[in-house]
Amino acid sequence: MVKNGTLTGYLFFDLLDSYLYEIIREYPLDDVIITDRYDNLIFSISRQQTDPIDKYPSGKYRMDWQEGSVVKVNGKHYHIQKSSLPGSSLILYTLVSTEYQKDLLFYGFVFMLIVGILLVIISLPVTEHITQKNLLAINELQKSIEQMGKGNMDYQLRSKVFDEFQKLDDAYRHMVMQREELLTYNSELSERKRTMEIKQLEEQFNPHFIFNVMETLRYEIMIDAAKASDMVQSFARLMRYSIYYGSTIVSLRTDIEYINDYLLLQKMRYNRRLKYHIDIPEELLEYRIPKLLLQPVVENSLVHGMKNTHSISITITGRVHEDLLELCVEDDGSGIDGERLASLRTGLESEDGYKEHIGLYNSHRVVRLLYGPGYGVTIESQPGSGTRVTVTMPADMEDYYV
Secondary structure (H helix, E strand, C coil): CEECCEECCCCCCCCCHHHHHHHHCCCCCCEEEEECCCCEEEEECCCCCCCCCCCCCCCECCCEECCCCEEEECCEEEEEEEEECCCCCCEEEEEEEHHHHHHHHHHHHHHHHHHHHHHHHHHHHHHHHHHHHHHHHHHHHHHHHHHHHCCCCCCCCCCCCCHHHHHHHHHHHHHHHHHHHHHHHHHHHHHHHHHHHHHHHHHHCCHHHHHHHHHHHHHHHHHCHHHHHHHHHHHHHHHHHHCCCCCCEEEHHHHHHHHHHHHHHHHHHHHHHEEEEEECCHHHCCCEEECCCCHHHHHHHHHHHCCCCCCEEEEEEEEEECCEEEEEEEECCCCCCHHHHHHHHHHHHCCCCCCCCHHHHHHHHHHHHHHCCCCEEEEEEECCCEEEEEEEEECCCCCCCC
């Protein structure tokens, strides 16, 4: 003790070994050694010597240092860690047996080896089971594809398979159904186009039509040879276009030229009873439309609009509105009464074909098949006030729907 700068006495504290044992027991150490700065042994788990009163050991504590942090004590090697205790001159040594570490490494290796062998043994039947299940799933998938190829779209995988195989089967089934639907649509579209072209051929080769053309030509040759020549050219173009089975989609210009030739020859037949006017802006003529689209509509105006009336005037117009191409054929003929108009509209929506107005129905159906249900033919009419037929489709200049 120090009082007023003068040493007056000493206090001694006795730390029981049992207390240190309790603390050290919590750590995986082989030995813990505490010495003073002069290597005098103060505490050790495995003491070699003690004093007569069993408190402090006598003599110096010497260790046989090996390479690096390895020492040899009592013929055994240890990894040693040396540090100074804070606030004192005592030195703490902790020792861990290298034999223990080697044993630990060895047993760890043996344990991993045993686990690896067990995993291999277990994995063999598991792998066999998964392989068999995969083979079963592949066989079921093959059967499903065969059944779909035979037209049985209701066939389901009979065995429970992995979700991936079920998804693959569902995706393939969906693709096949889409393909079948597309083939059906294309087949119907081709048939509609074929029917339209055959009907146009039948109409243009109608004996009365040809007879009227020939009779008119005979008179025009004597009266106006130049006009007669134009008529022959129009008739030739009409025939050529009717029998041309090329692209399904043509420019509006091409179809309007055909309509003009058709109306020119029909005017020879009806003379003053028929007037017509085509008002299509030049910028619309390169838009693409289905071939022979407007001719059935114009023919419908001639055949049905001229009933119970002496003369008829037909106007053909076109416009683009909100990315839609709208082509209109309007006449001032006899018109259609309400009941018949309702029946005609219902017939256009039927997929069985509307016999009375097959040409008009074909035009409507072709547009629906090519562009979807949002497009097609609409009819407006009043008895005695004429009829207005509008064909609506996407305004496009590309042949995307050929």
